[in-house]
Amino acid sequence: MALNENPSLANQAVSAKKIKCLRCKKDTFKSALGLAKHQDALGHHHFICPTCKKEFGTEKGRDDHKRSHNRRPMPKNDCTAFPIRGPVTQHEQQQTNQLQVQQQPQETPTSVAQRVEHLALAFSQSSGTTLDGYTGSNWFPGGLLNEVRLYCNGNFFMTLTPVEQDLVHANLITRCHSTARLQKQGYTMPNSTEANKVYPRKSTVPRYYFRGTPKPSLLQRRRAVVIDCEMVQVQRWRRDLAFLSAVDFLTGEVLINNYVQPTGKVTDWTTKISGITPAAMAEAVASGQALNGWQSAREALFNYVDAQTILIGHSLNSDLDVLGIYHTRVVDSVIVASEAVFGSFSSFNRLYSLKTLSEEFLNLQIQPENQSHVCLEDTFATRDVVLCFVQNPERLIAWGGIAKARYDAEQAQREARRRQKKEIKARTAAKQQQAAAEQPLAPREPTSQSGVYQGFSDIDEYGGCDGDSETLRWSDVAEACGWPHPDTGYDPLSD
Incomplete structure (x- = not known):
């Protein structure tokens, strides 16, 4: 650091005090210039409090000092208008409250809207998603939001305290589906991979490329991760990964939110659903923001998950298929909702979409009409839907009963329409047969074919x-x- 960049060093040269390095306590410098050279050589720069300009040898000391400014009590006026202490105390308290109210700026709807817009913009431009650490002086006034939320694409999503995270994780463990249920819903299990080597499914990654999640190691992995993928169609009607979003289920931290360059020639970008366009993919690849193929995306995900991690998703089997992953600790929002309707051991006659579950459980509007999906928004919506299932099991049971009654009524109406069409068809056929019987048959001509x-x-x-x-x-x-x-x-x- 040059001398003219730290005015405090120039002041030390004029004063009669010893010139001392606050980091190493060395005080044998003859001039401030010597101290400046020492600081540049060893990195022993001082840390200055921006409030009172006091210097500290360590950054921790400076931060502790800054927090002391926030803990200083509000000034009080000495009052002598009361002969006894009780009224004086009450009067001083009233004056203190009035002083605090006067010092607080008046909130207007415009300023609130500006702060919401500012936070939304800052949130969308940052790599992280959680707002728990926000320490700005301006924040939402009471009544606008009752808690700090996660924000994505115009919607706010839930956050959990550390205690709630532990409770939710314990409940998630009990919610993991059995291997039989996963196989019934089309999940690729480790014991089925060998059979699929002979007849690999053409729609996704060949089964001989599949890998299981890494074994637990000393590296700390995430306890629960929710993922969502967007796909495109490549040659031979195969689906290939084009975008991957992964979020820490407990903290809400965005782990991955990247384009994935398809490995095959794209024949259909499915832009109306996925939102992936050739221009956006080309820009992501050119800027180095895209992962190089589904295998690179899988390795990126393996940096955060292992065999003990609980994977959460909506129809997660489709996402794991395009990633070439088999995993046994799974919570699928489709399975949880369908089991609430049809039972834990029954086949599912209907699967409920993420849009439907978000509207009915969260009152959340996602995937609007005539607009493509937003992968990260779908990931957060899946997270909140499963959180609602875990935290409100009674509501899930009640919804399942209502949904089953609704399904039975729809089936009864559909069966009635089918029976009516069958009767109409039978009556029409009977009339045609009767009309044919009443008409005389023309004699057949001998055929010349042989x-x-x-x-x-x-x-x-x-x-x-x-x-x-x-x-x-x-x-x-x-x-x-x-x-x-x-x-x-x-x-x-x-x-």
């Missing part, structure tokens, strides 16, 4: 077939046309 086409002579003019006619076999047609006989393999065209 050989392989004789089988068609049994089709009457009304499109019906004689039940006693011989069934025409494709092998007879093929043999008559000169193709190899299916039994002997003889090819008449080979001569």
Whole structure:
């Protein structure tokens, strides 16, 4: 640090005090310039309190001193208008309250809206998401928000205290689905990977590329992570990963929120659903903000999860398929909601969308009509839906009963419509048969066709077939046309 950059050093050269380094306590400097050179060489710069300009040797000492400014009591006026202490105390308290009210700026709706907009902009531009550490002097007044929230795409989401995080994690462990349920819902399990090597599913990553989450190690991983993926369609109607969002389920911290460069040639960007465009992907790749393929995305996720981490998602099996991951500690919002409706051991006749669950449990509007999905917003919505399931199990049970009654009523109406259509069709067929029976049949003309086409002579003019006619076999047609006989393999065209 140069001498002209720290005015306090110049003041020390004029004063009669010893020139001393506050970091190492060395006081043998002959001038402030010597101290400045010492500080530049060893990094022993002073830390100055911005309030009172006092210097400290360590940053911790300066921070402790700054906090002492906030703990100083409010000034009180000495009052002598009362002969006894009781009224004096009450009067001083009233004056103190009035002084505090006068010192607080009056809040206006405009200033509140400006602060909300400012926080939203700062939040969207930062890499983190939690606002728990916000220490600005301006904050929401009482009544606007009853707690600090997470913000994304115009919506606010829940935060948890450390105690609540421990309780929620304990409840999440009991909510993990059984292996049988996961397999029934299409999850890829480790014991099914070998079978899928022979017939890999074409729609996602081939099964021989699948990996399990890392084994627990000394590295501290996250206890619970919620993820969501956006996909595009590549050659041969396969789905490929194009965007990955991962959020710490307990703290709300954004871990990953990146484009993922597809590994194949994209045939359909599915922009109306995913929101992924070729221009946005190209810009992310050019700026180095995109992960290089689904395997890089999987490795990035493995930096935060291991085999003990609870993975949360909405239809999480689809996300794990495009990431090439099998995992057994899973809480799927689709499964939790469907089990509340149809039972824990029953098949699911209906699966509920994230948009429906967000509206019914959170009164939250996501995925508006004619607009594409926002991956990070869907991730936060899934998190809040599962939090609502865990923290309000009675509400989930009540909703399940109402949803089951609604489903049964819809099924009854659908069955009634199906029965009505069947009856109408039967009456129409009966009328057609009656009309056909009343009309005299025209005599048939002898057919001139022979050989392989004789089988068609049994089709009457009304499109019906004689039940006693011989069934025409494709092998007879093929043999008559000169193709190899299916039994002997003889090819008449080979001569």
